[in-house]
Amino acid sequence: xxxxxxxxxxxxxxxxxxxxxxxxxxxxxxxxxxxxxxxxxxxxxxxxxxxxxxxxxxxxxxxxxxxxxxxxxxxxxxxxxxxxxxxxxxxxxxxxxxxxxxxxxxxxxxxxxxxxxxxxxxxxxxxxxxxxxxxxxxxxxxxxxxxxxxxxxxxxxxxxxxxxxxxxxxxxxxxxxxxxxxxxxxxxxxxxxxxxxxxxxxxxxxxxxxxxxxxxxxxxxxxxxxxxxxxxxxxxxxxxxxxxxxxxxxxxxxxxxxxxxxxxxxxxxxxxxxxxxxxxxxxxxxxxxxxxxxxxxxxxxxxxxxxxxxxxxxxxxxxxxxxxxxxxxx
Ligand code: ASP
Numbered sequence: 131x132x133x134x135x136x137x138x139x140x141x142x143x144x145x146x147x148x149x150x151x152x153x154x155x156x157x158x159x160x161x162x163x164x165x166x167x168x169x170x171x172x173x174x175x176x177x178x179x180x181x182x183x184x185x186x187x188x189x190x191x192x193x194x195x196x197x198x199x200x201x202x203x204x205x206x207x208x209x210x211x212x213x214x215x216x217x218x219x220x221x222x223x224x225x226x227x228x229x230x231x232x233x234x235x236x237x238x239x240x241x242x243x244x245x246x247x248x249x250x251x252x253x254x255x256x257x258x259x260x261x262x263x264x265x266x267x268x269x270x271x272x273x274x275x276x277x278x279x280x281x282x283x284x285x286x287x288x289x290x291x292x293x294x295x296x297x298x299x300x301x302x303x304x305x306x307x308x309x310x311x312x313x314x315x316x317x318x319x320x321x322x323x324x325x326x327x328x329x330x331x332x333x334x335x336x337x338x339x340x341x342x343x344x345x346x347x348x349x350x351x352x353x354x355x356x357x358x359x360x361x362x363x364x365x366x367x368x369x370x371x372x373x374x375x376x377x378x379x380x381x382x383x384x385x386x387x388x389x390x391x392x393x394x395x396x397x398x399x400x401x402x403x404x405x406x407x408x409x410x411x412x413x414x415x416x417x418x419x420x421x422x423x424x425x426x427x428x429x430x431x432x433x434x435x436x437x438x439x440x441x442x443x444x445x446x447x448x449x450x451x452x453x454x455x456x457x458x459x460x
């Protein structure tokens with residue numbers, strides 16, 4: 131029996147065309163039918179496609195509710211017989227949406243996110259090749275039980291580790307800490323490694339639960355922290371290096387952590403937040419002794435989403451700390 135894959139489109143560069151005045155890059159005008167029609171080799175794969183036009187948004191405007199709706203639709207499609215689901219969307223937010231989908235997705239079926247760095251009217255547009263590879267991965271039994279994957283430039287990345295590491299390059303997506311989990315070669319997906327466990331803390335997220343993200347910079351006095359008022363249920367601080375802030379911020383952070391869960395991540399984006407290597411005021415061990423929770427290997431954007439999922443489920447500080455500690459193990 132032939133494989134069946136659903137393609138759900140959310141918008142982004144891959145679907146962006148000129149407007150009525152001919153101004154390039156102006157409208158998200160392509161339907162999933164148009165996207166598929168631009169990839170003739172898809173017909174030769176023998177994979178049956180179901181197409182869903184869910185949203186037409188730039189990546190920057192995708193919301194947590196849109197991601198929840200996409201996960202819900204993907205689940206329905208799998209329940210109705212899809213072997214896997216491809217989500218096309220703007221690359222600007224893929225590293226976050228894919229991670230959130232990964233947290234919410236407990237089904238063994240592959241859930242694959244792709245997009246394009248160059249829109250269809252640009253020379254060397256990458257959308258068609260990315261869509262073809264993404265469909266091939268979503269149809270592959272080898273990609274089962276891997277959570278959410280990001281397929282770009284024939285590379286298969288785990289949502290847990292992927293980052294957008296260049297503003298315009300077609301090879302913008304990398305997994306700097308681990309490398310990709312696999313590759314698509316001549317239409318065949320290969321998976322090189324599987325992670326031992328997955329983070330699937332709770333299967334929903336409440337967009338009304340707000341989590342602040344504050345990035346620390348040179349000679350920062352932490353003034354922005356006072357803007358974190360009762361609207362926020364939690365906060366992530368993206369510190370320097372392995373989790374450090376200026377000593378002038380320490381008291382403010384300690385007071386904030388007494389009020390709401392505060393996760394300490396690194397603005398570097400790759401590598402762990404340490405726990406017990408430095409002991410100066412504002413060091414990782416000092417901050418964690420004052421109640422901040424280390425983000426482990428999660429970058430600030432991913433840590434923020436994990437904290438939001440946990441807070442949405444009513445998790446207390448102990449569960450939040452235990453979940454981030456599990457994430458620190460890989
Ligand atoms: N540059 C973005 C993209 O690749 C624009 C967006 O995220 O919508 O799709």
